[in-house]
Amino acid sequence: xxxxxRRGPLANIRVLEVTHMLAGPYCGMLLADLGADVIKIExxxxxxxxxxxxxYVGPHNVYFTSLNRNKRSVCLDLxxxxxxxxxxxxxxxxxxxxxxxxPAVIQRLGLTYEQLRAANERLVCVALTGYGLTGPYADRxxxxxxxxxxxxxxxxxxxxxxxxTKPGYSxxxxxxxxxxxxxxxxxxxxxxxxxxxxxxxxxxLSQLNYLAAAYLNAGEQPQRxxxxxxxxxxxxxxxxxxxGHLALFISHDGFWQRFAEEVERPHWLSDPRFTTMEAxxxxxxxxxxxxxxxxxxxxxxxWVQRLSxxxxxxxxxxxxxxxxESDLTQxxxxxxxxxxxxxxxxxxxxPIKLSDCQPSHTRAPLLGEHTEEILGTGAEGKARxxxx
Numbered sequence: 236x237x238x239x240x241r242r243g244p245l246a247n248i249r250v251l252e253v254t255h256m257l258a259g260p261y262c263g264m265l266l267a268d269l270g271a272d273v274i275k276i277e278x279x280x281x282x283x284x285x286x287x288x289x290x291y292v293g294p295h296n297v298y299f300t301s302l303n304r305n306k307r308s309v310c311l312d313l314x315x316x317x318x319x320x321x322x323x324x325x326x327x328x329x330x331x332x333x334x335x336x337x338p339a340v341i342q343r344l345g346l347t348y349e350q351l352r353a354a355n356e357r358l359v360c361v362a363l364t365g366y367g368l369t370g371p372y373a374d375r376x377x378x379x380x381x382x383x384x385x386x387x388x389x390x391x392x393x394x395x396x397x398x399x400t401k402p403g404y405s406x407x408x409x410x411x412x413x414x415x416x417x418x419x420x421x422x423x424x425x426x427x428x429x430x431x432x433x434x435x436x437x438x439x440l441s442q443l444n445y446l447a448a449a450y451l452n453a454g455e456q457p458q459r460x461x462x463x464x465x466x467x468x469x470x471x472x473x474x475x476x477x478x479g480h481l482a483l484f485i486s487h488d489g490f491w492q493r494f495a496e497e498v499e500r501p502h503w504l505s506d507p508r509f510t511t512m513e514a515x516x517x518x519x520x521x522x523x524x525x526x527x528x529x530x531x532x533x534x535x536x537x538w539v540q541r542l543s544x545x546x547x548x549x550x551x552x553x554x555x556x557x558x559x560e561s562d563l564t565q566x567x568x569x570x571x572x573x574x575x576x577x578x579x580x581x582x583x584x585x586p587i588k589l590s591d592c593q594p595s596h597t598r599a600p601l602l603g604e605h606t607e608e609i610l611g612t613g614a615e616g617k618a619r620x621x622x623x
Contacts, residue, residue: 243270243594248423250274251325251332252306253313253346255282257379257405258363258435259335260302261412266419267305268585270594274325274609275306278313281602293577295599301582303599304573309610310603313344321610326354331419335363338373348430359422360430361415367434377435379407386439387457391446395459411438469515470526473552476535483530483538484548488512493545498529573598 248271252263260275260282267273275282282299290297309325312318322345326332334346341347341362348360362368365377383389383401393400411433418431440447446466449455457466464472471484485491488511495503503509503525508518515522530538535551542549553561564570573580575598582596 243268243592244589245269245271248272248331249329250419251276251322251329253344254333254335254363256284256287256335257302257408258411258415259333260284261409262333262335262361262363262415262419263306264302264304265412265416265585265587268594268596269587269589270592273306274329274605275303275308275600276311276313276322276325277308277602279310281310285602292580293575294601295575295577295580297580300573300580300599304582304596305594306600307605307609308600308603309606311606313346319345323351323354325609326351326358329355329358330423331359331361333361333363333415333419337376338362338364338368341368348428352428355428357426357428359419359428361419361433362430363411363415363433363435365434366436368430368432372436379405379435382407382435382439386436386443388439388443391457391459393459394461407435407439410442411435414438464519464523467516468512469519469522472523474527474530476530476538477533479535480552481530481535481538482550482552483526483542486548490545490547491515494542494547497541497545500525500529571596 245266248266250263250266250271250273252259252273252275254260254263254275263273263275282303284299284302285296287296287298292300309321311321313322332346332351334341334344336344336346341364342350345351346360347362347368348358351358351360364373365382366372366375380401383406384399388406389399389401392402415431415433418433422429422431446457450457460466460472462473464470465484468484468486471486473480473482485494491509491512492504495501495509508514508521533541539549539551558564559570569584569586571582571584573582573596580598584596
């Protein structure tokens with residue numbers, strides 16, 4: 236196996252990352268996991284994520300570490316001429332740059348393609364912003380919460396008689412980070428520099444795909460259903476069991492037939508209100524009432540055992556701790572161990588599994604840990620960074 240294969244398929248790619256918090260760092264980390272040399276450029280005070288949450292291993296903040304492994308850190312004050320000189324010098328040898336601030340800040344710090352193309356015409360500049368680099372909302376601050384609110388995601392989440400609900404993790408930031416990585420790699424493959432404009436708002440509208448299409452083409456207003464039910468498939472939702480909850484998803488009539496035969500409900504196969512997907516949707520309340528009553532007669536484990544052997548899509552509702560400790564998580568090698576002088580970090584691994592390499596992981600860098608290594612040492616190095 237070649238050295239590049241051991242390091243990953245992006246071993247010859249260098250990415251500058253001027254980001255903070257989640258979306259930008261996650262984008263950079265996905266690339267670093269696949270072998271890219273990601274240089275995280277931080278201001279003198281560092282990425283604010285270094286101070287989020289109460290959990291540390293030695294000097295290493297757990298929140299920050301979960302999003303910044305495999306990177307190198309350079310400390311630069313980009314608001315100074317010397318910091319800008321160092322940025323342009325780094326840009327000459329880079330393939331891409333990622334930023335995730337408001338457009339006015341991105342512009343002020345000189346992080347757009349137009350501002351850096353003189354240093355490197357083939358540089359790909361990816362801007363992850365709330366509402367895009369241009370437009371009426373461009374310079375409004377945006378976080379995951381407000382993007383969920385504006386795109387209709389919160390209004391679609393939760394039971395119909397409850398307030399709008401935020402999903403339990405940062406889906407906007409994570410999804411946007413992935414989109415940023417896709418856009419960046421697309422331009423690198425093309426072999427041309429340019430600006431990639433990734434709006435968190437746009438990303439989440441795109442993920443509403445079939446719901447948005449139903450409204451745009453048929454005027455169908457999406458609604459919330461109890462217990463997270465699917466708008467078209469019935470039964471496909473969360474159900475209570477005798478001792479907990481399970482998710483059951485019966486997506487076609489073949490699964491429904493197997494289910495009805497297994498639980499000995501022959502009228503589900505003869506009564507026209509139950510026999511087809513369309514009929515079950517039209518008679519949703521009746522179908523759900525009967526299925527819910529049945530599933531409360533046995534435990535979650537028993538239902539999963541009985542139905543999964545038939546190929547029916549079913550699972551118990553697990554907590555995060557139980558998911559992380561599960562045999563499936565272990566089998567998929569989704570928990571990585573990173574040794575540090577202060578102890579071992581356990582982090583979630585990269586979901587992209589490659590047949591011909593298994594890149595190793597290094598801990599997240601300390602603030603400015605690689606400044607001298609990358610930009611030079613001593614007084615000259617400090618002058619280059621804009622410090623001192």
